Amino acid sequence: MTELIPTKATFAPGEPVEVEVRGDAAVVSLWRLERQVAEVEPVNGVARFLAQPEGGYGVEGGGATSALDVLADPLSRARYGFVARYDAGRAVDGVIDNVRRLHLNAVQFYDWMYRHARLVPPQDDFEDALGQTISLDTVRRLASAIGEAGSSPMAYAAVYAVGKEAWPEWEPEGLFRADGTPWMLGDFLWNVDPSAERWVSHFVDDLRSALDAVEFKGFHLDQYGAPKRALRRDGSVVELEEAFPALLERLAVDVPGARMIFNNVNDFPTWTTARATQSAIYIEVWAPSVRLGQLADIVTKARSYAPDKAVILAAYLSSYRGDEAAASAAERLQHAVVFSHGGTVLLHGEERNVLTEAYYVSNKQISEESGDAARRCYDFAVRYGDLLFDRESVDVTHTVLAGENLELKVEAPVRVSIDCEPGALWARVIRTKLGLLVSLIDLSAQEDDLWDGPKRPSAPLRGVRVAVERVRPDAPRFDFAEPDEAPGLARLDASFDGRHDVVELPPFGPWAFVLIREDAS
Numbered sequence: 001m002t003e004l005i006p007t008k009a010t011f012a013p014g015e016p017v018e019v020e021v022r023g024d025a026a027v028v029s030l031w032r033l034e035r036q037v038a039e040v041e042p043v044n045g046v047a048r049f050l051a052q053p054e055g056g057y058g059v060e061g062g063g064a065t066s067a068l069d070v071l072a073d074p075l076s077r078a079r080y081g082f083v084a085r086y087d088a089g090r091a092v093d094g095v096i097d098n099v100r101r102l103h104l105n106a107v108q109f110y111d112w113m114y115r116h117a118r119l120v121p122p123q124d125d126f127e128d129a130l131g132q133t134i135s136l137d138t139v140r141r142l143a144s145a146i147g148e149a150g151s152s153p154m155a156y157a158a159v160y161a162v163g164k165e166a167w168p169e170w171e172p173e174g175l176f177r178a179d180g181t182p183w184m185l186g187d188f189l190w191n192v193d194p195s196a197e198r199w200v201s202h203f204v205d206d207l208r209s210a211l212d213a214v215e216f217k218g219f220h221l222d223q224y225g226a227p228k229r230a231l232r233r234d235g236s237v238v239e240l241e242e243a244f245p246a247l248l249e250r251l252a253v254d255v256p257g258a259r260m261i262f263n264n265v266n267d268f269p270t271w272t273t274a275r276a277t278q279s280a281i282y283i284e285v286w287a288p289s290v291r292l293g294q295l296a297d298i299v300t301k302a303r304s305y306a307p308d309k310a311v312i313l314a315a316y317l318s319s320y321r322g323d324e325a326a327a328s329a330a331e332r333l334q335h336a337v338v339f340s341h342g343g344t345v346l347l348h349g350e351e352r353n354v355l356t357e358a359y360y361v362s363n364k365q366i367s368e369e370s371g372d373a374a375r376r377c378y379d380f381a382v383r384y385g386d387l388l389f390d391r392e393s394v395d396v397t398h399t400v401l402a403g404e405n406l407e408l409k410v411e412a413p414v415r416v417s418i419d420c421e422p423g424a425l426w427a428r429v430i431r432t433k434l435g436l437l438v439s440l441i442d443l444s445a446q447e448d449d450l451w452d453g454p455k456r457p458s459a460p461l462r463g464v465r466v467a468v469e470r471v472r473p474d475a476p477r478f479d480f481a482e483p484d485e486a487p488g489l490a491r492l493d494a495s496f497d498g499r500h501d502v503v504e505l506p507p508f509g510p511w512a513f514v515l516i517r518e519d520a521s
Helices: 093-101 136-148 167-173 197-213 240-254 292-305 324-340 368-383
Strands: 003-006 017-022 028-032 035-040 046-049 055-061 064-070 080-083 106-109 125-127 133-135 152-158 161-163 189-191 218-222 229-231 237-239 259-265 280-284 310-314 343-346 408-411 415-417 424-432 435-442 465-469 477-482 486-492 500-504 511-517
Touching: 003 055, 003 064, 003 093, 017 028, 017 055, 017 064, 035 046, 055 368, 055 486, 064 368, 064 486, 080 093, 080 343, 093 136, 106 136, 133 136, 136 152, 152 197, 152 259, 161 167, 167 189, 167 197, 197 240, 237 240, 240 259, 280 292, 292 310, 292 324, 292 343, 324 343, 324 368, 324 435, 324 511, 368 486, 408 424, 408 435, 465 511, 477 500
Parallel strands: 080 106, 106 152, 152 218, 218 259, 259 280, 280 310, 310 343, 415 424
Antiparallel strands: 003 017, 017 046, 028 035, 028 055, 055 064, 125 133, 161 189, 229 237, 408 465, 424 435, 435 511, 465 500, 477 486, 477 511
16 A cells, blocks of 8 residues: 655745655656646655645645645644653654644644743753653654654743742732632642733743753643633732733744744633734634534634634544544544634644543544544645635625525535534535635534534435536536545536536535636636
């Protein structure tokens, strides 16, 4: 069996594009949408292409497929992963394979640090605040290798947390409840005021020290979602929705060159931080946002705050602790919803592992079968990033499809809905620079729309038809793609019913799209 793996998570403009070939492939081809742009014979197991313009590309050869993209700023289409194990002597090759295979162009180094209020350890080998054994040498080797693989190693740092050993020093800057008790996370972290000058100065120095110690490209800045408002020791109120963006602006000045990604826990306070100086909008999703449609809404709203930034959701799949096939089906639906709305999900990391909870050390290794299903989703999103992450796209579903609208029709042997509903085929229409994109997500076999609930694996859905009202004398071009069996754009033959051009789609599940272009030959 042949496998194609790009040598980097993302390539830079002007940089030759390389794909490792594991197995046999006489030739490897590079595709941009439906057009083959290059074809080469691998040399010593590597297919080498000339530098390509910015955008997403498909890779095909030896019966295998992959994808890659070329971006001036990789985080403009951020695909976030994680590492959380740093034992001495750990090999890094498995992590790097995963970074390249899933095109993870940013990697969060979760709990790599000595203490929350002192990131860099006094010696290379140590135990962290929760007793995990860590080697700073391993952290360094991972960061260096991830950087060489075209990804950005991002160091975890909590913006306002101190441990028991540091609380006496920072209690004057603490955050308190109305009854005078301090705000804490669990029983081991105390919250301090992220706008207090003494703390901010210390935090800046701590981040600079981390950059000096390890080849990090930036920081994942964490908070805990509560408090949203709190008291200082003097009784004055701290509005965290104001303090967080102010801190981001301060860090942009005092830690120049470092990329920052701030955690908006349960969407708080995205409305103020989205426009602040940071590299992407990151939202950790919790109840009451438990439905797939709510993930879509969160991404759409975040993109409206700052259209120039990528949106990343952290939506942990606890269902992977149970039936893995049902969890993998849930993951595929999660990716279909989030990718099709122009966002991505932090879920995968380590060597072939997924997150099941907020403590990343407790991740779960998954099977090769589940890993391959995830890879196909990531490949699809990268290959068609020019469509899915088009920042000028407009959702026109409610103006062209269903009800009184006759411009576009979707017919299927199951119920068709323009809303995310269990038991239905969810149809959406996006107007992109390249044409109308009809996204189809099959929920017809599902009894609920909970994103973290186990799901029934989708059988291929057959007999779906898409029709578009003809505007010009000639029929438009219809191209079809889906992540599993037909990742390359396939042209569909249309019939004309006197008003609409109609195509019948190949079987698919659980996600496919049709690109309709009036001006394409």
